[in-house]
Amino acid sequence: xxxxxxxxxxxxxxxxxxxxxxxxxxxxxxxxxxxxxxxxxxxxxxxxxxxxxxxxxxxxxxxxxxxxxxxxxxxxxxxxxxxxxxxxxxxxxxxxxxxxxxxxxxxxxxxxxxxxxxxxxxxxxxxxxxxxxxxxxxxxxxxxxxxxxxxxxxxxxxxxxxxxxxxxxxxxxxxxxxxxxxxxxxxxxxxxxxxxxxxxxxxxxxxxxxxxxxxxxxxxxxxxxxxxxxxxxxxxxxxxxxxxxxxxxxxxxxxxxxxxxxxxxxxxxxxxxxxxx
Numbered sequence: 001x002x003x004x005x006x007x008x009x010x011x012x013x014x015x016x017x018x019x020x021x022x023x024x025x026x027x028x029x030x031x032x033x034x035x036x037x038x039x040x041x042x043x044x045x046x047x048x049x050x051x052x053x054x055x056x057x058x059x060x061x062x063x064x065x066x067x068x069x070x071x072x073x074x075x076x077x078x079x080x081x082x083x084x085x086x087x088x089x090x091x092x093x094x095x096x097x098x099x100x101x102x103x104x105x106x107x108x109x110x111x112x113x114x115x116x117x118x119x120x121x122x123x124x125x126x127x128x129x130x131x132x133x134x135x136x137x138x139x140x141x142x143x144x145x146x147x148x149x150x151x152x153x154x155x156x157x158x159x160x161x162x163x164x165x166x167x168x169x170x171x172x173x174x175x176x177x178x179x180x181x182x183x184x185x186x187x188x189x190x191x192x193x194x195x196x197x198x199x200x201x202x203x204x205x206x207x208x209x210x211x212x213x214x215x216x217x218x219x220x221x222x223x224x225x226x227x228x229x230x231x232x233x234x235x236x237x238x239x240x241x242x243x244x245x246x247x248x249x250x251x252x253x254x255x256x257x258x259x260x261x262x263x264x265x266x267x268x269x270x271x272x273x274x275x276x277x
Contacts, residue, residue, distance in 0.1 A: 002240070002244060004243060004244075004247060005240070010243075013236070013239070014236070017232050017233065017235075017236045020228075020229070020232050021229050021232050021233065022229075024225045024226070024228045024229035024232070025225070025226065025229045027225045028221075028222040028223070028224075028225035028226040028229065029222070031218045031219075031221040031222035031225060032218070032219070032222040034215075034218040035215045035216075035218035035219045035222060038213040038214070038215035038218060039215040041213060042212045042213055042215060044068065044069065044071070044072075045071075045072050045210050045212070048069075048070075048071060048072035048073045048074075048148075049072055049074070049148075049209070049210075051073055051074065052074075053074040053075060053076050053146060054073070054074075054075055054076070055075065055076055055077070056075040056076065056077045056109075056115055056149065056188065056192065057109070057111075057113075057188075058075075059073060059075060059149055060075075060115070060149060060188040060189050060190055061188060061189060062113065062180065062186040062187055062188055062189065063177070063189060064189045065151060065152065065189050065190070066149055066150065066151035066152070066189055066190035067151075070149055071149065071150060071151055072148050072149065072150070072210060073148070073149045074146060074147070074148060074149075074195075075146070075147060075148075075149050075192060076144060076145065076146050077107060077109060077115050077117075077144070077145050077147075077192065078109065078110055078142065078143075078144045079107050079108045079109040079110055079115070079142065079143075080107070080108055080140075080141060080142050080143065081105050081106070081107055081108075081117070081138040081139070081140075081143075082105065082106040082107070082108050082114075083105060083135075083137065083138065085106050085182075085183055086103065086104065086105045086106070086135065086169070087104050087169045087170065087171050088101035088102065088103055088104065088122075088132070088133060088135065088169065088170055088171075089101060089102040089103075089104055089118075089170075089171055089172065089173070089174060090129075090166070090170050090171070090172055091160065091172070092121060093121075094121045094205055095205075095208055098123060099123075099124055100121050100122050100123040100124045100125075100133075101121070101122050101124060101133055101170075102118050102119075102120070102121055102174075102207075103118065103119040103120060103121075103122060103135055103136075103204050104116055104117070104118055104119075104171070104174060104179075104191070105117050105119055105138060106179075106183060106185075106187075107145065107192075112185075112186070113185075113186045113187070113188060114179075114180075114183060114185045114186065114187045114188065115187075115188050115191070115192060116174060116176055116179055116187065116188070116190075116191035116192070117145065117147065117191065117192050117194050118147075118150075118174070118191055118192065118193045118194060118207065119138060119194050119199075119204050120194065120199070120203075120204030120205050120206045120207060121204055121205045121207065122134075122135065122136070122203060122204045122205070129167070130167040131167070132167070132168070132169055132170070135204075136199060136201070136203045136204055139197065143197070145192070145194055145196065145197070146194070146195050146196040146197075147192035147193050147194040147195050147196075148192065148193045148195065148210075149190055149192055150174075150190055150191050150192065150193055151189075151190045152173075152174060152175050152176050152177070152189065152190055152191070153173040153174045153175065154173065155173070158173065160172055160173060174191050176188065176189050176190055176191065193206075193207045194206065
């Protein structure tokens with residue numbers, strides 16, 4: 001009854017099914033791994049944002065990178081802004097996807113060390129892309145600021161190319177080591193995205209809170225792949241049963257036709273036979 005499974009067509013169908021099952025299971029495992037990674041990152045962000053503020057010197061130091069666990073931690077710093085060495089970061093967008101600049105201002109701490117502070121976003125409404133934009137001034141004198149600690153930016157992490165030959169006082173990526181060389185100072189690793197105090201006139205626009213990654217979507221994809229993997233053998237069995245029934249039906253019909261054929265031929269044969277007298 002199932003001898004047809006040895007045909008070339010069914011051997012190919014069976015092999016494809018056998019390949020699809022482990023492939024779909026592996027894709028489900030990969031999606032579940034992605035879910036766990038995203039859920040872990042979301043938890044790290046939530047824990048960092050919920051942690052009590054600490055002085056930035058406890059988490060950052062010159063020449064040291066900001067770790068994954070320290071990212072987004074709320075820190076405070078006391079000192080004054082140095083607008084003379086201020087730069088802008090090109091091709092940055094705000095919450096409405098408008099292109100502009102981030103303002104990166106050195107913040108000199110009481111002990112002389114320098115903290116890079118991203119004060120927020122301003123629109124690119126200057127006369128040209130090469131001209132330095134009009135930048136709102138920060139508070140003067142000694143001030144205490146609050147912000148989220150961030151690691152240095154890289155092309156690999158951000159997807160932004162670090163272009164050369166840029167206009168004066170314009171950069172593509174925030175790199176504390178490069179800024180330390182430019183400033184000739186001891187610059188703490190990473191930078192701070194300022195959250196307080198708020199600007200008086202609403203500019204520059206403060207950077208928004210980091211969004212959560214959609215880990216639930218990866219979980220749904222994993223379940224979907226595993227359901228597909230379970231459906232493959234079920235679908236193969238249904239096709240086999242259908243093929244078997246069709247072949248059985250065809251065989252029965254052929255047998256019935258062969259049985260009925262002699263009965264249809266016999267009367268004609270008898271008419272041709274001479275009658276005995």
